[in-house]
Amino acid sequence: MDHPTLASMTTLRLGGPVANALRVPDPGDWAELVRTIADRQERAPLTLGHGSNVIASDAGHEGTVVAMNTRGITAERLDDTTVAVTVQAGHPLADLTGWAATEHLAGIECLAGIPGTVGAAPVQNAGAYGQQISDTLDRLTAWDWNAGRLRTLPARVCRLRHRDSRFKNAPGRWTVLTATFHLTRSPAAPLTYRPLADELGVDLGTRPPVAEVTAAVLANRHRRGLLLDPHGPDARQVGSVFLNPPVTAVEAARWSAAGCPVHTDSDGRLRAGADWLLEHVGYRPGCRIADGVHCSERRTLTLTAHDGATATAFVQALADLAARVGSTTGITLRPEPVLVGT
Numbered sequence: 001m002d003h004p005t006l007a008s009m010t011t012l013r014l015g016g017p018v019a020n021a022l023r024v025p026d027p028g029d030w031a032e033l034v035r036t037i038a039d040r041q042e043r044a045p046l047t048l049g050h051g052s053n054v055i056a057s058d059a060g061h062e063g064t065v066v067a068m069n070t071r072g073i074t075a076e077r078l079d080d081t082t083v084a085v086t087v088q089a090g091h092p093l094a095d096l097t098g099w100a101a102t103e104h105l106a107g108i109e110c111l112a113g114i115p116g117t118v119g120a121a122p123v124q125n126a127g128a129y130g131q132q133i134s135d136t137l138d139r140l141t142a143w144d145w146n147a148g149r150l151r152t153l154p155a156r157v158c159r160l161r162h163r164d165s166r167f168k169n170a171p172g173r174w175t176v177l178t179a180t181f182h183l184t185r186s187p188a189a190p191l192t193y194r195p196l197a198d199e200l201g202v203d204l205g206t207r208p209p210v211a212e213v214t215a216a217v218l219a220n221r222h223r224r225g226l227l228l229d230p231h232g233p234d235a236r237q238v239g240s241v242f243l244n245p246p247v248t249a250v251e252a253a254r255w256s257a258a259g260c261p262v263h264t265d266s267d268g269r270l271r272a273g274a275d276w277l278l279e280h281v282g283y284r285p286g287c288r289i290a291d292g293v294h295c296s297e298r299r300t301l302t303l304t305a306h307d308g309a310t311a312t313a314f315v316q317a318l319a320d321l322a323a324r325v326g327s328t329t330g331i332t333l334r335p336e337p338v339l340v341g342t
Contacts, residue, residue, distance in 0.1 A: 006056035006341055009048050009067060011115065011228060013236050014311045015056025015341060020064040027070050027088060030177065034143065037064060044145035044172045046340055049090060049117030052228065053124060053238055057341025058311045066175065068119055073099060078182070084138065086180040089119025093126070101214040105183035107136035109213040110196070113221040115228040115239065119176040123167040124336075125160045129217060130192035132266060134160035136181040142167075143175045150177070162265045163243055163336065171338075188213040196220060225298025234296040236305040238337040241318055242278075244271040245331050255329070274333055275301035278321060281328045289317040315339070 006015025022033055022045070037045060045064040048054065070088035073096065078084055083105055087096055097112040110131035114121070121133050122140060137155040144151050159166040167174045187207035191197045197204050199216045208216075221227050229235060247255065247262065252270045256262045260280070261273035278300045283289075286297050292309025296302035303317060322333040 004065070006051075006060055006065070009065065010051030010054055010056050011236065012051075012055060012238055012305050012309075012311075012314065014058070014305055014309060014314060016058050016060030018061050018065045021067065022064060023067045023069050024090070025069045027072070027177070030143070033066065034148075040064075045175075046172070047175045048340075049120040050092070050115060052115040053120065053337050054340045055238065055311050055314055055337050057339070059342055061340070062342040068117060068175075070177075075103075081185050083183050083185060084180055085183050086178055087118045088178055089117060089176045091118045092116075093118050093121050097214060100183060101211045104185055104210055106186050106188050106210050107131075107181065107183040108133075109188050109210050110193070110217055112214045112217040113227050118179050122158060122160065122176060122179060123165055124163055125165050127163070127266075129196045129220075131189060132160075132162075134158075134266070135189070136183060138180045138182045140176055140180070141178045143177060144173065145175070146173050162267050162269070162271075168338070171340075225296055225302065234298065234302065234304045236309075237296060237302050240274070240301045240336050241303050242274040242301065242322070242333040243336050244274050245277070245333055246270065247272045247331060251331065255331075272331060275299065277325050277329060277331060277333070281324045283321065283324075289320065290314075293317040311341075 004018040004021035006018060007013045024030060024033055042063055045066045046061055047066045047068060049068050068090040070090035072088040072091065074086045076084045093111060093114050093116055096118055097108050100108055110129035111126060114126050114128060122137060125133050139155060140153045142151055142153060188210045190205045190207050192204060196216060199220045200208055202208060225234060246269045252262045255272050260276045262270055265271050283295060283300050285295050285300050287295050290313045292306045293314050294304055294306060296304050305314060318335050325331060325333050
């Protein structure tokens, strides 16, 4: 890349210069990249997919940044209903869910429309509408920069929890190269998320065809401003900026009575709706939070960057939002996007 910046590699389009940037368009290029890093005697590189869940430093990055652009899906039939699907890390997650719908393979249909790559999805244990990566992930291959070797990691050792994993908690150690999912040739998984069931006009627990669920998820995400449109007014964003915060049973009862959505996550913890909490303390779609930083036109929980925005201002905006929610409700909001760069 010529004169690369983190801004050119992230959806917020924020971030300063990069000392070195390398693209990996083909899986066969990985060994050469590792040799290049070793020859330069550099620390482990910063690896990015589409940069859709990161806030990149205004100062840039002093080391090498690797852009994973590998693509490809291979499928192996395991039995009459189960198919092992191995996907390259740079493959767009949205393309994978579309392919699965076409092949009538269930297990990831509710992840349709989530931006980013397949390799980045396990880091965050990406999820939506009651489904998450850990539901179907069987194993990963990843480069372990600490050990200097390729490792195959069964899903059970990846410590996948609600929007969390061992990879998220060890930045710089791992680069995911492939992910293998076990998908099922069957109707969609039973619906557990009320808004999605309402979108389809069916009861909870219903199992519609995979393609119908995929289409309904995309329609619902579009209406809520959750599809990343690179040419729309909210193009420069990272999706939801806060995780739905965990609450105690007492807090859940109190805030549910006030109208706040409360649900139980995959780890069994009660969580309050972060979007509702932001609106409860006075924020609204489209409102200005800081210079160049606004709530999205459709959704308070999504912040967008505009002319004059900086990563520093964006991070401060998150701190200001969380501080107001905390001081008013006693509930702590934790940012969802990850800070990267030097």
